[in-house]
Amino acid sequence: MFEELDTLFQSPTIKPSFEKVHVILALFIFEENKDGIGRYRLQKELLIGSGTARSLIKKLNEIINFITVLDDENKKKGHVLTKNGMNFLKRIKQKIPLIEGGDPSELEDIIIKSEGFNPCFCLIRNASNKITNGIEQRDAAIKIGGVGATCLIFNGRDLIFPSQIISENEKDQMRVANTTFNYIVNLFDKKNSQLEENDVVIIGLDENPEKARLAALNAALTIL
Template sequence: MKIMDIPAFGPMFRFTDANVYYALYVLSDGKRIGRKKLAEEAGVGEGSMRRILDKFREWNFVQIKQTGISITKAGLVFLDQIPVRLIDVDLQGSVVGDFTQGVIVYGASSKIVNGMQQRDAGIKAGAEGCTTIVIRDGKLMIPPDWNMDEQTPELAYKIRKDTGITADDVIIVGGGSSKIAAVEAVLNAAFELV
């Protein structure tokens, strides 16, 4: 999935679609925030944030005032149309990294083979590790063959209850040395499926 096209010529972009999505996600809480703080939260420099905000303003996704930046209804609608949601999932030490972040990708389970593609996409984006979870034949699985319902039934129950995962969905949990590293990793892995 591509949110923002990168031009063939001109200055090099120092951000990914994960940073763009996360900037909108940070704004989705409805609070105003300054550009510098938003750049820090999204894991990009201020110059990159200016470029992202220029596009957001062009698309009518944000309002920028002296009191800060806020998301518009159009920005919220766009964010809601992307079949990806950040979630909190604790895999109880099963993911490498000091910080972890989960994401649920709706309707993408048929694209999962063994979870290696998602792990590789996450590591390429800076993760220390990524774990993929799907439902196969009614069982919560870490592909290709780790049956969470049998091996860790309490954790499997908690994941089902907390996330609402269905047989069509995928959960990816990434770990990194920082919160933004984990976020970028899972979002980049998720966007490979969308």
């Protein structure tokens, strides 16, 4: 799915210090900023260094032609998605239609010590068969610097925690409470992203909201 990005990481000398999650999140950010976004803003959004941001922008522009400099004399210069970039992101969003921050106070029944942390939701379409127990996704979130990640599966009726074996007595314990479920559904509805059977919801967590977003997306990439 990400073959077009492979050339970004090819180098005869030093391997780029950005990762695939930074590239994909950058495309989401460029789409959100249709008036253009500059290197310094992108650096803060992705939590990367100045040199890394410069390298990422240069490669996205010159190697795979996913972004270009905004050509508008009346606006401050910044980069925007090209047609190639928009088409690639469109394919990504067929699988990941939503990356959105949330309210930690609404998630106290599913996230231990949610106070002081920022959750970020990532919706992945039709990926429940790629989830086992959520440990791989949690590890991916931690690897990118987040505190962790929680995975939920929509079975067509409820959001449940992933488990390969669930007895009848355990089913209620694996189900997310109605108040939390309704909060998530309403949050997604506001972004025109309704839950569908076999969808996966990943909640990245960190004190820093940008890092929580990276954690959620990096966890999501493990099941694509």
